[in-house]
Amino acid sequence: MNKGIFIENVWRSNPIFMQVLGICSALAVTNLLTNTFTMTIGVTVTTGLSSLTVSIFKSLIPRRVRMIIQVLIISFYVIIVDLLLQTFFPDISKSLGPYVGLIITNCIIMGRAEACAISSPPGTALWDGLTAGFGYMAVLMCIAFFRELLGFGTLFGIRIIPAEIFLPWTIMVTPPSAFFLLGIIIWIVKPILKKQGVEV
Amino acid sequence: MKQGLTYTVIFTFIFCFLFVFILAFVNQSTRAYVLANQELAFKRTLLSSLDIEASTDQDVQERYAELERLPIGDTILYRASIDNSVIYAKQFSGAGLWGTISGILAVTEDLSQVVNMRVIAHNETPGLGGRIDEEWFQEQLSGERIVDLEIDVTKANPGDPGDSDKTNGEIDAITGATRTSDAIAVILYDELQLISSAIRGGL
Structure with missing residues (x-):
């Protein structure tokens, strides 16, 4: 377990606030913590396994079709996960709805395959994929925390602010709020990173 | 290589x-x-x-x-007798915002009340229209009175407590999901017409 890669992927070049990848899902799925959590777990597992697979086959994959092969590998894992959920955990599968399939379109997964897995040994690639997923999870959970709390007055579906005294912020339920929250996060984080000597 | x-x-x-x-x-x-x-x-x-x-x-x-199964058209109307009252249930599917919404609508024999509405499958926007399959939304319809074979899906003003009156034939729409809410109203209307004509047609 390489600590450098962990810090790099979760903090110094976080996929969301530094690389600004996977933004569509950051806007779409973050109004409830439960959905966000399951989605980010799915992305983390898929990024890890697809990076591992790309790395194992890296010397065999022809350069000019490497992206097609990467998409194939990513879709492969997402569909397998979807089928296994439908078979053994029909309830979880139902509550996830279209989220699982949407993992295929997450740019972070292909980003890690291209940036790391295609030129690293399998162990490093797996760890790199997983930590990139953790970085994604950290930021999305942070956004979802504020959106669910202010939009519904709940956290993980449990009421935190009593309904009688709470006027829900409608904008927090809709995607634009994630856009503002993400902007605020980037605004807060970048000066801190700059102080730590990271080029921003 | x-x-x-x-x-x-x-x-x-x-x-x-x-x-x-x-x-x-x-x-x-x-x-x-x-x-x-x-x-x-x-x-x-x-x-x-x-x-x-x-x-x-x-x-x-x-x-x-x-359950008793009564074929109407190409679907089935289910009939159950519970505590001396008869309830009809029908599987429905209708157009939502992104795709088909399917589910089950159960009503009393005289079509005066919805017993329950359950959503089985939909492709609505997660977190917005997708919330039609959540408990609080479906719960609104349980026991709701049917007025003129219709259930209105209405918007409350910000700050209003929402509609808890089960006798006015109205339920609350979902915030940020106007078109899914409208779609539900249309589906309910169509289904109630269908069930009504089937029952009147003498099953």
Whole structure:
């Protein structure tokens, strides 16, 4: 377990606030913590396994079709996960709805395959994929925390602010709020990173 | 590594074939379970819409078998007698914002009240229109009075407590999901017309 890669992927070049990848899902799925959590777990597992697979086959994959092969590998894992959920955990599968399939379109997964897995040994690639997923999870959970709390007055579906005294912020339920929250996060984080000597 | 055109084509072909083969295999081997799960889920939802309790899978199958099935058109109207009152339930599917919304609508025999509405499948926007399958939304319809064969899905003003009156034939729409809410109103209207004409047509 390489600590450098962990810090790099979760903090110094976080996929969301530094690389600004996977933004569509950051806007779409973050109004409830439960959905966000399951989605980010799915992305983390898929990024890890697809990076591992790309790395194992890296010397065999022809350069000019490497992206097609990467998409194939990513879709492969997402569909397998979807089928296994439908078979053994029909309830979880139902509550996830279209989220699982949407993992295929997450740019972070292909980003890690291209940036790391295609030129690293399998162990490093797996760890790199997983930590990139953790970085994604950290930021999305942070956004979802504020959106669910202010939009519904709940956290993980449990009421935190009593309904009688709470006027829900409608904008927090809709995607634009994630856009503002993400902007605020980037605004807060970048000066801190700059102080730590990271080029921003 | 030599990577000519022939190698590229052959490699891509073999790689795709291999991965798709594994996928097809996994799909085939899980298919029966997935279908059985879906069928069981449907029966469970149907029973819950009729307020019939069934906990174990065995229970669900037995209670389901006891229901009366009346074919209307190409669908089936289910009839159950509970505590001397008759309830009709029908599976519905109608157009939502992104795709088909399907579910079950159960009403009293005189069409004066909705017993329950359950959403089985939909493709609405997660977190917005997708919330039609959540408990609080469906709960609104349980016991709601039907006025002129219609249920209105209405918007409350910000700060209003929302509609808790079960006798006015109105339920609350979902914030940020106007078109899904409208779609639900249309589906309910169409279904109530269908069930009404089927019952009046003498089953």
